[in-house]
Amino acid sequence: MKNHIQSVLHQLEQKTQKRMLKNVSSSDGAWIVMNGRKMLNLASNNYLGLANDERLIKAGCQAMRTYGAGATASRLIVGNYELYTRAEEALKKWKKAEAALIFNSGYTANLGIIASLIGRDDIVFSDWLNHASIIDGIRLSKAERYRYRHNDLDHLESLLKQASPHKRKLIVTDSIFSMDGDIAQLEGLVTLKKRYNAILMVDEAHSSGIYGKRGEGLVHHFHLQDEVDIQMGTFSKALGCFGAYVTGEQWLIDYLMNTMRSFIFTTALPPAVLGAIEKSIEIVQQEHARRQTLQVHSHYFRDELQKLGFDIGKSTTHIVPIIIGSNEQTVQMSERLQEHGIAAVAIRPPTVPEGTSRIRFSLSSSLTKEELDWALERIAEVGREMGLIAS
Known part of the structure; x- marks a missing residue:
């Protein structure tokens, strides 16, 4: 070895x-x-520039003084401090979503969401330049998978046409591609997901906080929030903290909470991180x-x-x-x-x-x-x- x-x-x-x-x-x-x-x-x-903001640091310190340094357990055991409820309520209001769930990182979020939603009998369509966490989530799901040429909607449609109409289909894309700095053709993806009865998941990791009237992300910037089924994003980039989130309808959040292994079997985020997340969501909407x-x-x-x-x-x-x-x-x-x-x-x-x-x-x-x-x-x-x- x-x-x-x-x-x-x-x-x-x-x-x-x-x-x-x-x-x-x-x-x-x-x-x-x-x-x-x-x-x-x-x-x-x-x-x-929020990672060094004194307001986030103060909020994190206060949460640590109140709840301690560590969460001590997973959220489904005794790690679900009221800080989670406050942060997820703030997240729902910010994203104008029915429900929201916070995770430990963008990688574990994508890994768990995709592997929970699709399996061997399903099909997933992924942009060629999607982040490694999306690729690994697809691999873990064992679903039939197709990679379409980067931002090539004609290629994606040709693959959708070949797919069995009886199988569940998921289209997944980054909104901003992290190594190239270009953006997904979200409006075209919404059109195709409707045409072929697919679910659309968008990773807003590099656009959360930056695009949209209040920094909600590119999905909101293009007024597509009612058309995109799953919006995932992170707090570790523009919001200057750590962790990740998903927003969508209540059925989605309930399902993930009960099936997503990377959510169920991991210790909750430390209180300090949650305190900073709540403050960051507030700041990013205003400034x-x-x-x-x-x-x-x-x-x-x-x-x-x-x-x-x-x-x-x-x-x-x-x-x-x-x-x-x-x-x-x-x-x-x-x-x-x-x-x-x-x-x-x-x-x-x-x-x-x-x-x-x-x-x-x-x-x-x-x-x-x-x-x-x-x-x-x-x-x-x-x-x-x-x-x-x-x-």
Whole structure:
């Protein structure tokens, strides 16, 4: 076993795909200290800068003082503190949903939701670039599965036409694709789900808090909340906390509570996390300026990178990749940017398809335009030195 594992690790190293943890010793939102070096943080999912907000910290501390450091049991045993009821009520009102359920993480949420809803006798249709948690949930379900080409509704429809009309069908997609920064064609997906009598599930992990009148997500932004059957999202990105949620009709929540193994057989979230979640839901609905600033930053950053000659794919959001291709050059660029004081991480297979390795930038409303300009100068410098863009 040991020899086999060491061989696998060696192969990963040879392909420049071996990962190593980096030590982050402090963070104030816009800047972090990583491996002992202060860097501008262009790599985190703290899109609205809420992870360092004193109001969330205060709410979390108060919940911990009242209920303790740990939940001590699963929610179905004695871990379902009233904090859950308050947070889920706030979540329902925010999302204008009939019912809501909070989970421990986005990964366990997708794994459990999909594996609970479909099985061997069902069919699932998944976008080619969906997150790994969706892919793993589908695998666990053992349902018949089809992957449609990214955002290709014609391909999806051809697959739906082939499917047995007598089988239950689930279509599942990210709303914002986490490595490419483009968005799903939600209106077209709603049309197809109606036409072929399917259920539609949308993962709002990277759009919750950012899109919609009150930050509800892209489903609400396109006024499709009554058409999408299952809305899943996370608190760990724009909302600055931890955990995940699903909203939908009461039958869905009751069913998941009784069948979802990753919900039933895990200890509940710590009270501090729930206190912060409740406060974050309140803040994100009120502080529209954070969303507006993020949109302005994102548009500016994308435009400037394109003017410099970088390939940013089809990004239209706050997630902006520079697609390089080779693992070696991507790792080299990441290291060079870190030497210049920019936290930028190399994204390589299997996270992205072979030949599409990239630097993935994640923007935040806590950044200033001056900081973005400072970063763009250094990105351009490294890009020219490496021959990725013209001098």
